[in-house]
Amino acid sequence: MEHSSCFLANLVKTETKRVLLKVIYQINICQYIVHRHPEFWDNPEKFDPDNFLPSKVNQRPKFAYFPFGAGQRICIGKSFALMEATIILASIFQRFRLELVPQQIELDPTFTLRPKYGVKVKVWKRS
Numbered sequence: 563m564e565h566s567s568c569f570l571a572n573l574v575k576t577e578t579k580r581v582l583l584k585v586i587y588q589i590n591i592c593q594y595i596v597h598r599h600p601e602f603w604d605n606p607e608k609f610d611p612d613n614f615l616p617s618k619v620n621q622r623p624k625f626a627y628f629p630f631g632a633g634q635r636i637c638i639g640k641s642f643a644l645m646e647a648t649i650i651l652a653s654i655f656q657r658f659r660l661e662l663v664p665q666q667i668e669l670d671p672t673f674t675l676r677p678k679y680g681v682k683v684k685v686w687k688r689s
């Protein structure tokens with residue numbers, strides 16, 4: 563599968579014998595596949611926020627969901643991004659009600675995975 567965010571993990575192992583031998587292994591872990599793997603998700607293609615209830619999260623292996631990577635090179639913006647997203651979503655939903663327009667969402671797998679033509683919603687101002 564062609565997907566730039568597949569290239570996540572580099573494992574470098576150095577062995578010392580009579581001469582210095584540098585062995586490089588590269589392990590690519592594809593979030594697109596792991597985040598949709600039927601072994602970890604009941605209905606992998608469905609967006610279901612309930613998947614992130616503590617009771618569900620506790621049933622999955624820790625790295626079945628790793629949008630910010632993991633280990634030494636984990637995203638340094640993780641806490642900021644989660645806080646930012648929470649504030650933006652709360653600000654929008656305090657003022658507006660949104661309803662998804664039924665549509666086929668085409669994906670644009672460039673550096674990040676995003677909807678190619680956006681996601682259409684109907685918007686109502688809350689009184």
Ligand code: HEM
Binds near residue numbers: 571632633636
């Ligand atoms: C929803 C938002 C974001 C997502 C999903 C995301 C995801 C990721 C992922 C998957 C990695 C690679 C981790 C790895 O190699 O294992 C990464 C690295 C990185 N991210 Fe983010 N990121 C987000 C927001 C941000 C923000 C807001 C910043 C800065 C303010 C940021 C800065 C970085 C940096 C500097 C790295 C490289 C870390 C390193 O190689 O040591 N990211 N991010």
